[in-house]
Amino acid sequence: MQRRHFLKQTLTTAGLGAAGTAAAPFIATASADETITWDMVTSWPKNFPALGTGANEFARRVEALSHGRMRIRVHGAGELVPALEVFDAVSSGTAQMGHSASYYWRGKVPAAQFFTAVPYGMTTQETNAWLYYGGGQKLWDELYAEYNLKPFAVGNTTTQPAGWFKKEINSLEDLQGLKLRLPGLAGEAMNRIGVTTVNMPGSEIFTSMQTGALDAADWVSPYNDLAFGLHEVADYYYTSAWNEPSAVLEGTVNLDAWNKLPDDLKDVVTEAAHAANLSMISEFTFRNAQALEALVNEHGIKLRSFPEDVTQALAKASQEVIQEQVESDPASKKIHDSYRAFQQTVRPVTDTGEFAYLKARDKVTQG
Structure with missing residues (x-):
C-alpha cells in the first residue's frame, strides 16, 4: 500500500497532540472534515505503566498523525469488557479495537500463541x-x-524473567505441585514437569499470591512487577529467561471497521502501531533497569536462576508441547514452520553480532 504524502510530512509530529475524548459517533466512512471515533478495550488496568500507557501512546499517535480525523478512546480492563474477553469483544464489534496478548486466546485459537511468545524462541529484535x-x-x-x-x-515487553516464587527452587523436586500463574506455551511446558499453571489477569496476581491461591507467578518484568507490588508477596525472583524471550502485545481491529477506513487512515493506524511498538521496547529497557535496582537494593529481593535439572526439563517439555501442537493443528504448523525457519536464518547473525559482542563486553566489564 502506498503511503500518502501527508503521512510523510507528519511522521515527525508523532510526539505532538493528545488523546481526545470527543464523543462523535463511529462513522463507517469519512471525508476529510469528518471524525472517526473508535473504542479500544484492553487487558490492562487503566493507565497501568507501559502496558496501559502504551495503549494510550498508540491512541495519541493516531490522533496526531491523522490531524484529529481519527480518535481512539482507551478503556482499561473491566470498564467495558473483562480483561480476558478482549478478543471476543473486538471480533463481534462490541469495540472497534483491542490491546492484549495473543497467548491469552490459546483455548480459542491455539496458533495465536506464536505471535506473543515462544519458549526458547526468538529475541525481540x-x-x-x-x-x-x-x-x-x-x-x-x-x-x-x-x-x-x-x-x-x-508493543513488546522484551525478555521476561521466569517469575516470582515464595520459596527457593533448588531442584526439579521443589517445583512439584506448585501453583503458578503462567500463560501460553510456557504454561503448558510447566504443567509437564509437575507444576499446576493457571491463567488470570494481572490485577488478580497479588491477591492470589497473598492468600495462597498461588505459590508463584509470572507477570511481565521488573518495571511492571514492581508496580503490582509482587515483591511484597514473594522473596525470590527467578531471572531464568526461558518462557518469554520476547513478548509481543497485540492491537486487534475489528475487520469490518478496518475495511471501512479510508486508505490514508489505514496508513495512520499501521504507522502508529509500528511507532508504539518500538517506543515500548525502549521504555522497558530503561524502566526495567531502574526497577531491578530498586527491587534488589531497596526491597532486598533475592535474584536466582533455575538449577540445571529444571532448565533441562523445561527445554525438553517446551519442545514436546510445541511439537504436539504443530502436529494437531494445521494453522500452528504453518506458522511455526515460518517462525522456526526464520529463527534459523537470523541466528548466525545474532550469534556473531549481538551475542558475540555481549560476551566480549562482559570480559571488559569484569576486568
Missing part, C-alpha cells in the same frame, strides 16, 4: 524482523481474518 520482513504479519493476518480481526504488533 528477531521477532520484529519476522513480523515486518519475514512473513509473520501475513500469517497473522490470515489467521485472525477467520475471526473478523486485523492484528498489529503494538
Whole structure:
C-alpha cells in the first residue's frame, strides 16, 4: 500500500497532540472534515505503566498523525469488557479495537500463541524482523481474518524473567505441585514437569499470591512487577529467561471497521502501531533497569536462576508441547514452520553480532 504524502510530512509530529475524548459517533466512512471515533478495550488496568500507557501512546499517535480525523478512546480492563474477553469483544464489534496478548486466546485459537511468545524462541529484535520482513504479519493476518480481526504488533515487553516464587527452587523436586500463574506455551511446558499453571489477569496476581491461591507467578518484568507490588508477596525472583524471550502485545481491529477506513487512515493506524511498538521496547529497557535496582537494593529481593535439572526439563517439555501442537493443528504448523525457519536464518547473525559482542563486553566489564 502506498503511503500518502501527508503521512510523510507528519511522521515527525508523532510526539505532538493528545488523546481526545470527543464523543462523535463511529462513522463507517469519512471525508476529510469528518471524525472517526473508535473504542479500544484492553487487558490492562487503566493507565497501568507501559502496558496501559502504551495503549494510550498508540491512541495519541493516531490522533496526531491523522490531524484529529481519527480518535481512539482507551478503556482499561473491566470498564467495558473483562480483561480476558478482549478478543471476543473486538471480533463481534462490541469495540472497534483491542490491546492484549495473543497467548491469552490459546483455548480459542491455539496458533495465536506464536505471535506473543515462544519458549526458547526468538529475541525481540528477531521477532520484529519476522513480523515486518519475514512473513509473520501475513500469517497473522490470515489467521485472525477467520475471526473478523486485523492484528498489529503494538508493543513488546522484551525478555521476561521466569517469575516470582515464595520459596527457593533448588531442584526439579521443589517445583512439584506448585501453583503458578503462567500463560501460553510456557504454561503448558510447566504443567509437564509437575507444576499446576493457571491463567488470570494481572490485577488478580497479588491477591492470589497473598492468600495462597498461588505459590508463584509470572507477570511481565521488573518495571511492571514492581508496580503490582509482587515483591511484597514473594522473596525470590527467578531471572531464568526461558518462557518469554520476547513478548509481543497485540492491537486487534475489528475487520469490518478496518475495511471501512479510508486508505490514508489505514496508513495512520499501521504507522502508529509500528511507532508504539518500538517506543515500548525502549521504555522497558530503561524502566526495567531502574526497577531491578530498586527491587534488589531497596526491597532486598533475592535474584536466582533455575538449577540445571529444571532448565533441562523445561527445554525438553517446551519442545514436546510445541511439537504436539504443530502436529494437531494445521494453522500452528504453518506458522511455526515460518517462525522456526526464520529463527534459523537470523541466528548466525545474532550469534556473531549481538551475542558475540555481549560476551566480549562482559570480559571488559569484569576486568
